[in-house]
Structure formats: structure tokens, C-alpha cells
Amino acid sequence: MQKTNRNGRTERRDAAENRQRILDAANQLFAQYGVEPVSMNQIAAEAGIGAGTLYRRYRNKGELCMDLIKDSKLLLFNTIEEYMKTNAAQAPALRLRGLLAIFISFKENHAQLLAGIEGATSLSEARSMSSSPFYMELHELLVRLFDEMAADNEQSQPDSVFRTDMLMAALSSKSYLFQRNVRGRSPDLILDQLCRIYI
Structure with missing residues (x-):
């Protein structure tokens, strides 16, 4: 059967x-x-x-972790999509903060599995990981918000793709867990600090 x-x-x-x-x-x-x-x-x-x-x-533990997190990942993007629709009239900086809050909550709930996925990716696989649907969809959303912020601000802004790359590096499991477990920062404080730097 x-x-x-x-x-x-x-x-x-x-x-x-x-x-x-x-x-x-x-x-x-x-x-x-x-x-x-x-x-x-x-x-x-x-x-x-x-x-x-x-x-x-x-093939490795990362693929297994990805399968375990699959349903939660779909729920994450459904939540983000609903948030973006509901708050479409808000300033891009506020929507970016809200999106980051949703992602950090997801990170908190699935930190070990996400670390397992990232930990199984070697340097030679970094390019393929950055082209995964999960990474690309989040990257695209952030770039769009940074582009909107740049259009609203008359001052020169950093390149949106570079800015997004740096923000996603800060949100990687290794960086995030270092801030949580070594520096002792709460998710709210991490969100606040990221917003101060990037927004």
C-alpha cells in the first residue's frame, strides 16, 4: 500500500x-x-x-531537522503573510520590527532544530543554503522592507541586499544562541538591539 x-x-x-x-x-x-x-x-x-x-x-542530521521543522516553517510564513497584510498601512520600519518579532519567537521555539540545520551546512554548502526556499523567502521580505525604508528616507541608505545579508547573519543560530546563552540577553532585548542597529 x-x-x-x-x-x-x-x-x-x-x-x-x-x-x-x-x-x-x-x-x-x-x-x-x-x-x-x-x-x-x-x-x-x-x-x-x-x-x-x-x-x-x-543524508545528515540537518536534513532530518528540516523535516521535523517543516510544518512549523509553513506556519511561520503563514503568520508573516497574515501580519504583512493586516499591517500593510503601517510604516515599513514598524512592519520590519513586527516581522523580526515573529521570526525571533520562531527562533526561540525551534532554536535547537535550526542550529542542527545550520550546523550540518559546510562552508561549501553555504551558497546552496542561501538559495533554499526558507532563506530566499525571508531574504526577499526583508529586502523589500529595507527598499521601502530607503524610499521613505531622503538620506542615503545602505544597500538593501547587503543590509539584509548582515541582519540574517546576526539572526543565524550561532549568533542568536551566543547572545541568548553567553551574553544572557532576552529575546526582547535582542529584538530591541537589532532594531536599533538596522532600523
């Missing part, structure tokens, strides 16, 4: 069951130990499958 997966493709029943076992095992181990310390072999053992079966579905 076949079942349709989240990508709209059909998968065999045993493959679908293996996938669910993998996701359940990863969720349980990540909740218990955190994402970074857990190995793919541990996940395979917990799921009761061979490592080869796991690696055929997920």
Missing part, C-alpha cells in the same frame, strides 16, 4: 512507517539530550532501523 507524503509524492507503507519511526526517535532523543550531542547512529538505534536505512532518507 502507498501513502502520499508531505511533498505530494507517494511512498510505500514501510517507507512511511520508517520515516515516522525516525522522526519520533529523533524528537525523543533531541528533547532528552539536545540536537548537537545526538548522532545519526543513535537515532537509527532508537528507531529500530539500520543506519543505512536512515542515511538513504536523510
Whole structure:
């Protein structure tokens, strides 16, 4: 028997069951130990499958984390889209602050999985990560808001793409978790400081 997966493709029943076992095992181990310390072999053992079966579905832990966060990512962009529609009449700087608040809340709820996704990306994969739909959609929204801000401001503004690149670097899991865990800054304070710098 076949079942349709989240990508709209059909998968065999045993493959679908293996996938669910993998996701359940990863969720349980990540909740218990955190994402970074857990190995793919541990996940395979917990799921009761061979490592080869796991690696055929997920090349690395980052891909597994991406699958775990998929539904939340869709909800994030639906929330952002609704926010942007509802606040279309607001100044671009206010909309940018609101968008950042939504993203930081998402970051707080999924910090370990996002770090797992980013941690699995090598320097040689950085270009492909920046062309992922998740990155591109957020990048496009921010560039658009920075362009609107520049149009509203008669003074010379930094290039919107560069400005967005730097803001997204500041929002990377590594930078964000450093501010949270080492500097001890709250999400509200991080949001405030980012707005002071970029808005």
C-alpha cells in the first residue's frame, strides 16, 4: 500500500512507517539530550532501523531537522503573510520590527532544530543554503522592507541586499544562541538591539 507524503509524492507503507519511526526517535532523543550531542547512529538505534536505512532518507542530521521543522516553517510564513497584510498601512520600519518579532519567537521555539540545520551546512554548502526556499523567502521580505525604508528616507541608505545579508547573519543560530546563552540577553532585548542597529 502507498501513502502520499508531505511533498505530494507517494511512498510505500514501510517507507512511511520508517520515516515516522525516525522522526519520533529523533524528537525523543533531541528533547532528552539536545540536537548537537545526538548522532545519526543513535537515532537509527532508537528507531529500530539500520543506519543505512536512515542515511538513504536523510543524508545528515540537518536534513532530518528540516523535516521535523517543516510544518512549523509553513506556519511561520503563514503568520508573516497574515501580519504583512493586516499591517500593510503601517510604516515599513514598524512592519520590519513586527516581522523580526515573529521570526525571533520562531527562533526561540525551534532554536535547537535550526542550529542542527545550520550546523550540518559546510562552508561549501553555504551558497546552496542561501538559495533554499526558507532563506530566499525571508531574504526577499526583508529586502523589500529595507527598499521601502530607503524610499521613505531622503538620506542615503545602505544597500538593501547587503543590509539584509548582515541582519540574517546576526539572526543565524550561532549568533542568536551566543547572545541568548553567553551574553544572557532576552529575546526582547535582542529584538530591541537589532532594531536599533538596522532600523
